[in-house]
Amino acid sequence: MTNILLTGSSRGIGAATLTALEAAGATVIGQGTRSGIPADFADPAAPRALWDAALARCDGRIDVLVNNAGVFEANPIESDDAAWVEQWERTLRINLTASAELCRFAVRHWQERGVGGRIVNIASRAAYRGDSPAHWHYAASKAGMVAMTKSIARGYARNGILAFAICPGFTMTGMAEEYLESRGGDALLADIPLGRVAMPEEVAEAARFLALTAPASMTGAVLDINGASYVR
Helix, strand or coil: CCEEEEECCCCHHHHHHHHHHHHCCCEEEEEECCCCECCCCCCCCHHHHHHHHHHHHCCCCCCEEEECCCCCCCCCCCCCHHHHHHHHHHHHHHHHHHHHHHHHHHHHHHHHHCCCEEEEEECCCHHHHCCCCCCHHHHHHHHHHHHHHHHHHHHHHHHCEEEEEEEECCECCHHHHHHHHHCCCHHHHCCCCCCCCECHHHHHHHHHHHHHCCCHHHCCCEEEECCCCCCC
């Protein structure tokens, strides 16, 4: 049985990923309202508390970490200095630093046990394409997640520790619906050659594959799911 810690499991991509992983036979410990392990990543103590609680539920063994939790909150440059920096630091703390801490806990856990493991980080198309003028911080956090994933993959592949990232474009979640409405809806969809945003289940299928069955030689890979709106 594969034990998986999945953050942001209560809705959208996270909820769909929880369903996909459980359908594949994995034991999933979620972070979110469905999981019974609440963790507010704006609190610096939350990642360690979550990791320890998840380990306790899994009898001391976690095989896969899926970092999906994140926020997408506007931060206009017209804000006063203190407010702008506060919002920047909040987003980086939740989207990147908390994920980095969990990745570190996972790598050390596998090293101490002398086993391999897998990390799947849910980043964003914004990591490569950037985002709106009010979302510098979001794009920066996701670019950092991609760079971190590649660094982990290169650093620990010989130990059987694999790392992958997924970069969705717009996905039909609560965050995306709000953004689409604020940016013109149908006009924004015209920038997606496929003609629609991705569904959470499509991203979840990629996460399931990477978490459970992707070949080891794929470590370091970044999968794009954006309807060809950004092609690298």
